[in-house]
Amino acid sequence: MITIDExxxxxxxxxxxDFLYFGGTSYLGLQTDHEFQELFIKNIKKYGTSYSASRKSNIRISIFDKAESYLSNMVGSExxxxxxxxxxxxQLVCDYFNNEDYKLYYAPNTHSALFRGQQEVYQSWQQLETDILNNLKEKQVLFLDSIDFNGNNYPDYIPLQKLPLENIILVIDDSHGIGITGKDGGGSFSHLQSLKPKELLVTCSLGKGFGIQAGAIFGNHQRIENLKDTQFYGGSSPATPAAxxxxxDAQPTFSFKRDLLHRNTALFLKxxxxxxxxxxxxxxxTFSFKNExxxxxxxxxxxxxxNFRYPTEDDDLMSRIVLSSSHQKADILKLCKILNKASNFNNQ
Incomplete structure (x- = not known):
C-alpha cells in the first residue's frame, strides 16, 4: 500500500x-484537469460547497431538475x-425491490452497491438461467453490472439474450460505462432497452466517467416517481448542486476527453x-489479469x-491496468514495452 498526499x-x-499510474477509475482524468477544476470552482461559488437538505424540502434549487433532465436525455430514459x-x-433500488413481492437474482460479479449482505450472487450464468426459467411465475428482478471486467456483459450482453427478458425487470449498474461508453457517453441504457425487458432501471456513479461525487438512477417515469416517494430518497442528502x-456545463470537455481516451486505448491495443x-x-x-x-x-x-483485494480483505485480488485520458503516448508505449517483455508469464 502506498499513501500519497494528493x-x-x-x-x-x-x-x-516517480511512478506512472495506470489504476483507479478516473477514466477521463477530470479530477486533475485545470479547465474542469476552474468550472467546478465557479459553480461552488454560485451554489456553495454542499446542500445538506432533503430534496423534499419546501425550498428547492432548479439545477437538480435541469441536471436530471439533461442526464435522462443523454442516456435515452424517460x-x-x-x-x-x-x-x-x-442501495435505493435494492431496498425498493427487497420485499416479498419480488424474486431477486444477482448475476456473477454483481457489485455490492446493488445488494445487501444476505443476497446470493450467482457464480455461473448457467445456474442463474436455470433458476429463472424454473420460476417464471414470480415477479423477477435481475441485477448485474454492465462492466464486469471479464467481458461477459457489455457491449453485447450475450447472457441476457438467452433469458425471457419480457418477464424480467432488469437493474443494471453502469458505473464503469456511463460517461465513456455509448453515444455521447450515454452508457448502455439504449442498447439494453432494445433487448425489450419487462422493465429497465440503470444505476450508476457519476464519479468515474464524469468526475463528480454523485449517483443517478434511470428508468420509466412512474418507477422514478415511486422511488422519489420513499423514505430512503426523502431522508437522504442529495448530490451537491455545484457538482x-x-x-x-462541462459537456465539451467530456467529449474531448472521451476522444483522447479512445485514442489511448487504441494505441495500447496496437x-x-x-x-x-x-x-x-x-x-x-480496463484490462484485468490474474498473474500477480x-x-x-x-x-x-x-x-x-x-492491485488490491476488493471490496473486503477476504475477497479475491483485483488486478487491472486502467488507461485514462491523461496518459501520454510515451506512458502507454513504456507500459506496452514492459508488458511485452513479460509476455512469457501465463495469466494464472
Missing amino acids: FPGRAITKDGK SCITMSSGYLAG LATLV NLANPLFFSTSKGHP QIAKILAENGILVT
Whole structure:
C-alpha cells in the first residue's frame, strides 16, 4: 500500500521516486484537469460547497431538475433521479425491490452497491438461467453490472439474450460505462432497452466517467416517481448542486476527453503483443489479469496499477491496468514495452 498526499493523476511521486499510474477509475482524468477544476470552482461559488437538505424540502434549487433532465436525455430514459453517490443509488433500488413481492437474482460479479449482505450472487450464468426459467411465475428482478471486467456483459450482453427478458425487470449498474461508453457517453441504457425487458432501471456513479461525487438512477417515469416517494430518497442528502451544475456545463470537455481516451486505448491495443492475456470488454479502457507477478514487474519498472483485494480483505485480488485520458503516448508505449517483455508469464 502506498499513501500519497494528493489525487493521483497520470503519475505519482513517493519518497522521491516517480511512478506512472495506470489504476483507479478516473477514466477521463477530470479530477486533475485545470479547465474542469476552474468550472467546478465557479459553480461552488454560485451554489456553495454542499446542500445538506432533503430534496423534499419546501425550498428547492432548479439545477437538480435541469441536471436530471439533461442526464435522462443523454442516456435515452424517460426519467432520472440523482443521489449523493452511485452506491446510494444502487442501495435505493435494492431496498425498493427487497420485499416479498419480488424474486431477486444477482448475476456473477454483481457489485455490492446493488445488494445487501444476505443476497446470493450467482457464480455461473448457467445456474442463474436455470433458476429463472424454473420460476417464471414470480415477479423477477435481475441485477448485474454492465462492466464486469471479464467481458461477459457489455457491449453485447450475450447472457441476457438467452433469458425471457419480457418477464424480467432488469437493474443494471453502469458505473464503469456511463460517461465513456455509448453515444455521447450515454452508457448502455439504449442498447439494453432494445433487448425489450419487462422493465429497465440503470444505476450508476457519476464519479468515474464524469468526475463528480454523485449517483443517478434511470428508468420509466412512474418507477422514478415511486422511488422519489420513499423514505430512503426523502431522508437522504442529495448530490451537491455545484457538482451537478458542472456536469451540465462541462459537456465539451467530456467529449474531448472521451476522444483522447479512445485514442489511448487504441494505441495500447496496437502496441500490445498479446491482448488475449487480459480480460477486457470491447472498447473499455480496463484490462484485468490474474498473474500477480505482472503487478510486481510493473512496479519494479516504475508503473503502478490497480492491485488490491476488493471490496473486503477476504475477497479475491483485483488486478487491472486502467488507461485514462491523461496518459501520454510515451506512458502507454513504456507500459506496452514492459508488458511485452513479460509476455512469457501465463495469466494464472
